[in-house]
Amino acid sequence: MTADIFPHLKAACADDWNAYVHHRFVRELAAGTLPEDAFRWYLAQDYLFLVHFSRAWALAAVKADRLDEMRHAVATVNALINHEMSLHVEYSAGWGLTEEAMAALPEAPANIAYTRYVLDRGHSGDLLDLLVALAPCVIGYAEIGAWMDEGRASGLATWDGNPYRAWMEMYAGAEYQEVAADVRGLITRVAERRIGQDPMASGRWGSLRDGFAAATRLEVGFWEMALAPQPLPRAGA
Amino acid sequence: MTADIFPHLKAACADDWNAYVHHRFVRELAAGTLPEDAFRWYLAQDYLFLVHFSRAWALAAVKADRLDEMRHAVATVNALINHEMSLHVEYSAGWGLTEEAMAALPEAPANIAYTRYVLDRGHSGDLLDLLVALAPCVIGYAEIGAWMDEGRASGLATWDGNPYRAWMEMYAGAEYQEVAADVRGLITRVAERRIGQDPMASGRWGSLRDGFAAATRLEVGFWEMALAPQPLPRAGA
Amino acid sequence: MTADIFPHLKAACADDWNAYVHHRFVRELAAGTLPEDAFRWYLAQDYLFLVHFSRAWALAAVKADRLDEMRHAVATVNALINHEMSLHVEYSAGWGLTEEAMAALPEAPANIAYTRYVLDRGHSGDLLDLLVALAPCVIGYAEIGAWMDEGRASGLATWDGNPYRAWMEMYAGAEYQEVAADVRGLITRVAERRIGQDPMASGRWGSLRDGFAAATRLEVGFWEMALAPQPLPRAGA
């Protein structure tokens, strides 16, 4: 028996979770109908998001008390800053937005709210509090990638000619799906060690559930922010 | 010569600062015309804000390297959690909203964004980075209180019969004005020690300026949030 | 039933605990035979210890997720920096060692090891990890004070004419005993919430036990350090 905490966490905020992984932003992205300025704004903000999300994973390495878990956390930072962010840089370069210009943009408040909330869960709590706050992003994007992959048949996702196909391929792809599964395994092991086999029986359940739900709602807020795009600087401008 | 950093910080984000201290929320509060549900929503969120703002001041005590500065930080936490928050508890009790119910409310995203941003400035930087991010709240409320006091004559503030008079009295009052002046003095001393007599000549100026401006914009976001009130639980409900 | 974790923690490091609370340093202090230079060196280092121990309690306020626990932590910082440290200042003033001179002394490595270990348990873990690492100091000094009080009859403690009587009175006194009992109650409540009613059944037991034992051994190291006193500056020197 393993104590996978996710079914419980998701069930406890089912409406929020559904609003997040099936948000209009991702549905339109999958359909290829998302306005390009929304996608650009999202991608630029997500670049800034990943900077601070990487800092949160570095904090996980600070807080890890097993060497293999420290290695896992550091490998994740590496994957984020050397791999996942390069997707953003390539897309943006195609629009004449350099990495330097993107890095200099102000973070939107919805963006600040999410990353700093996660970091604070880490500073105020332990490794489990931190990982549970990180989870909606890592696990949720894998779910989104998975339904986009399955949506080929049902028509929910249009892959041919979709301008956002590279994004879809990244999150639906085997590599990202494996990253997310590994993170899920890590959280399960840390949860077993720190709250035991029955998460909902733990005195920490209420706090973990609320932390996960809050982070999930902040993901919804991120999509909302992306649907109200701000102008971006252009090369030469 | 002392190196008061505030005139420089405010000048560098003059529009944001003005949007904050003269926001429609505070102008209507001073006029006594602010809808009560906006004030209630603000006050309940501000109660939650003060919990995390107190944590940020406790972090200042962790980061202080002089005993008198540690004492100052801890005295501020005391003032916040034993004095300033009691205003909120009294007001809310008058509306049938208990402290327990208020403490159990979810924080609005604009609220999360601000307090966690401040905490992260503290964790990622030093005492000066933290204090500069705390400053817009402490100093800005003192400015708001001051213009409400001066506004008696000009008619910008209506004191007689104003339902928010207790709030105005707190921030316009000598005690709060002194607290803010003391905090300003603390920040000036820490700034002198860490960046010298000429703040704008320091290599840290850009980062401090941006941190102050970001915190100021998050204050504006807090007022905006208050103008879109959510329903609050009522006693017996 | 309450889940007082201390009997378990102490039993798991019984030899270390005994070596700490009945160390030669405290036995000679109680007998009044401790060389004065050892006591002076101890007190000067303990002054520096309390600065960083206060920072650790401020960190507890940062990490607390209940307002009453934040209040408790902040009240403890207050008691430490405004009350307990004044004993040190008074004693030292009697020897011509000013507070400024004491504050400027280098911390002994055994001193650094203990306070920074506690702070790191707090940063890497949660509130419980931090409080358990703080506990040997708070609870141990209360045990030492208690046996000194009881030792009047058995002759283990000589109160009349003991040059360290003010120290003994502080830790044997009702006020400090109550502080320690309150801290013990706080830790018990936090432990119940975070690991449940049966501490030794928790997956965190090994880590908490080791953290407590390590902190206890660092207390032993502190007494050892005090028995090898270094020269102190004198007024006018």
Added chain:
Amino acid sequence: MTADIFPHLKAACADDWNAYVHHRFVRELAAGTLPEDAFRWYLAQDYLFLVHFSRAWALAAVKADRLDEMRHAVATVNALINHEMSLHVEYSAGWGLTEEAMAALPEAPANIAYTRYVLDRGHSGDLLDLLVALAPCVIGYAEIGAWMDEGRASGLATWDGNPYRAWMEMYAGAEYQEVAADVRGLITRVAERRIGQDPMASGRWGSLRDGFAAATRLEVGFWEMALAPQPLPRAGA
């Protein structure tokens, strides 16, 4: 002009620095006369040291405000936990001490003092405070490696048949020397940004100098600890 802060930092604690890089432990290691049990004890404790030193570099990634500096910090964690620690594992395996057994050893107090001091400098200060506290280890080992390399000619170092030759090769080798030079460059750049071109004119100079000196003395304490070896578990025991 670049503002290399190291000549100033070393000059300000010249005796401590000399006591560190020319300690009897390293002189005997270079001569090949160091008792094997001292080297074993050192290596086992250094393994534990590197775990927490890696955490300190992960904290540097949390605190970095430029992406290239975050990359540098994370690459350093990688080098430490995937490369430098493997030297320890190989040596120890040769003595029948497994990595698991080594990881389970209690840290010596001198070991705790150093790593936790560095971590606390990071938590209480900014990236520069942290890097300056990390520096004596990184830069000092490069100096030690360099004089061992030069000591071939003068006879200060015996390479042929030296049982500790693998250790000497690691730190004298081009790869480690480059790592240290890169870290030195990183610290110089961060120092320029945070305290300007003239480190000793900064109001932070006293604190940085003291942090560097304290960390250097804790390195001396580490060698002292190694010269009083404790028994290690053996395979099958």
